[in-house]
Amino acid sequence: MNTSKQFGIWMDTQQAIVVGNSGTTDGDFAVVVTINGAELSPNSSEKNFNNEERTLKTKYFKEIGTHLQNATEVHVTGTGQIQEQFIHYLADTAQFKNTATSESTSNKMSEENLVKFITEKFTPVAQ
Numbered sequence: 001m002n003t004s005k006q007f008g009i010w011m012d013t014q015q016a017i018v019v020g021n022s023g024t025t026d027g028d029f030a031v032v033v034t035i036n037g038a039e040l041s042p043n044s045s046e047k048n049f050n051n052e053e054r055t056l057k058t059k060y061f062k063e064i065g066t067h068l069q070n071a072t073e074v075h076v077t078g079t080g081q082i083q084e085q086f087i088h089y090l091a092d093t094a095q096f097k098n099t100a101t102s103e104s105t106s107n108k109m110s111e112e113n114l115v116k117f118i119t120e121k122f123t124p125v126a127q
Contacts (some may be wrong), residue, residue, distance in 0.1 A: 004072040008118030
């Protein structure tokens with residue numbers, strides 16, 4: 001019986017798609033939410049631009065985190081380095097300190113393919 005709450009996230013700097021199981025014995029994965037990142041406003045000051053970028057990234061990560069309540073495992077995938085930054089954010093957040101995390105790199109995929117990909121990541125290999 002597997003009652004762990006497992007989530008998979010495909011993300012880049014503009015969008016995150018969160019896939020999760022219900023934490024019940026059937027464990028079927030489905031898309032939980034799609035989150036769009038905020039656009040940076042043009043700014044003539046590099047310092048202000050960097051501060052705004054950091055603030056928006058933290059807000060983006062927090063919004064994703066609100067959908068990972070009581071997560072026991074999280075797999076993050078995407079095209080760049082943002083998934084690594086998100087895993088560091090999770091590690092630095094008390095709520096997720098005991099959450100097992102893993103990452104991979106992948107191109108953007110449809111929601112159906114993402115659900116299949118995450119299901120395969122969390123399905124034990126039969127021997």
